[in-house]
Amino acid sequence: MSGVTDPERVYSAEELAAAAPPDEPEPAPAPDETLTPEQRAENARRAEQDRRDRQLVRRLKQGDEAAFRELVHTYQNRIFSLMLRMIGNRQEAEDLAQEVFIIVYRAIGNYRGEGRFYTWLYRVASNTCKNRIKYLKGRNFHRSLDIDETPQAQMPAAETGAVITFQSQVPGPEAVTEGMRMEKIVQRELAALDPDHRLLIVLRDVQGMSYQDIIKITGLQEGTLKSRLHRARLALKERLEPFMR
Amino acid sequence: MAEPETDNAEALMSAYLDEELDAEGKSKLEAMLATSPAAQKELSGLQNMLRLVKGLPEEQAPPDFYEKVAKKIRRRRWLRGEYLIALALPFQIINVLVILAVAVVYMMLHLDVDVAGRKLERDPTVQQAKPPATPAP
Numbered sequence: 534m535s536g537v538t539d540p541e542r543v544y545s546a547e548e549l550a551a552a553a554p555p556d557e558p559e560p561a562p563a564p565d566e567t568l569t570p571e572q573r574a575e576n577a578r579r580a581e582q583d584r585r586d587r588q589l590v591r592r593l594k595q596g597d598e599a600a601f602r603e604l605v606h607t608y609q610n611r612i613f614s615l616m617l618r619m620i621g622n623r624q625e626a627e628d629l630a631q632e633v634f635i636i637v638y639r640a641i642g643n644y645r646g647e648g649r650f651y652t653w654l655y656r657v658a659s660n661t662c663k664n665r666i667k668y669l670k671g672r673n674f675h676r677s678l679d680i681d682e683t684p685q686a687q688m689p690a691a692e693t694g695a696v697i698t699f700q701s702q703v704p705g706p707e708a709v710t711e712g713m714r715m716e717k718i719v720q721r722e723l724a725a726l727d728p729d730h731r732l733l734i735v736l737r738d739v740q741g742m743s744y745q746d747i748i749k750i751t752g753l754q755e756g757t758l759k760s761r762l763h764r765a766r767l768a769l770k771e772r773l774e775p776f777m778r
Numbered sequence: 779m780a781e782p783e784t785d786n787a788e789a790l791m792s793a794y795l796d797e798e799l800d801a802e803g804k805s806k807l808e809a810m811l812a813t814s815p816a817a818q819k820e821l822s823g824l825q826n827m828l829r830l831v832k833g834l835p836e837e838q839a840p841p842d843f844y845e846k847v848a849k850k851i852r853r854r855r856w857l858r859g860e861y862l863i864a865l866a867l868p869f870q871i872i873n874v875l876v877i878l879a880v881a882v883v884y885m886m887l888h889l890d891v892d893v894a895g896r897k898l899e900r901d902p903t904v905q906q907a908k909p910p911a912t913p914a915p
Contacts, residue, residue, distance in 0.1 A: 602848075612839075613839035614837040617837050626837075627843070627846075631843070766795070767824070770820075770824055770826075773830065774823060
């Protein structure tokens, strides 16, 4: 986001809205004959979503509040989920996701319709999130993850027999409980990573985004992105190893 | 772990985890794994970690999420002195209100003009009907 690049400074919502980046033209998609049927179907779905988003943005720019409502409903779960995985606190994540849509509402004039709305929205979201992390760090914010804090719950896998998937193959109350416990542990360790590492893991491995989309969102070069993501994965692996069998 | 820390090993592992490795890359990775137990351990750990991370569910925003966003926008516009009503009402209702307001202004401007466009005279009987002034005691 141009104008809000100072890594030390916490920006206000007004500054974030004023500095929301313009979108950039997207490269043309690969020719159809080189794609698998699944990739073609995915491209068609994306094209339809982009067309719909552009229509909604055009209506929003004309002052149509119903279009804004539809945009929020379309993306609210993805943005809320992104914030929850980044911050690790439900209340804070909800507040932050709301802030993202408020910035979008106020800065929609900066979106020119040349790139995908989806990646522009995520750029706004990731910048807003990093800004809030700086703010919370300054206020010594402690994440309240509602994690089971009993000593037994914190024992490594070797002692408790922790499973490596959230729910065992055999369904049952114990498997469900164990799955929930592991989910909380993963969330906690994820939220303890460096914010840049955290963002890459959430975008790529939790939300399943393509490298091209992540490049658009973060502005990183492909080589840098892959190398940084690998380091992020190794860091998370180190943190989770005591809990994995 | 000398081998897996090289750029090549890192790129191979990343591509393998992203399911983007071609046949040639796969044989290179297999050759590397065959000679390096450390690389095997690292790859296995990464796979386990990814299985956990990819299993995190997409969280649902609260059902009243949009209403809260709209409320915050209204509050901030109001604090900045903008019109509160702009977001509070649906677009269609705002349209009707604007049309009604224009109609009322038009009617007010033309109250003293008859259908033919002539200015109406004041009714003289209205003045006559005035109550007589009360005599001083």
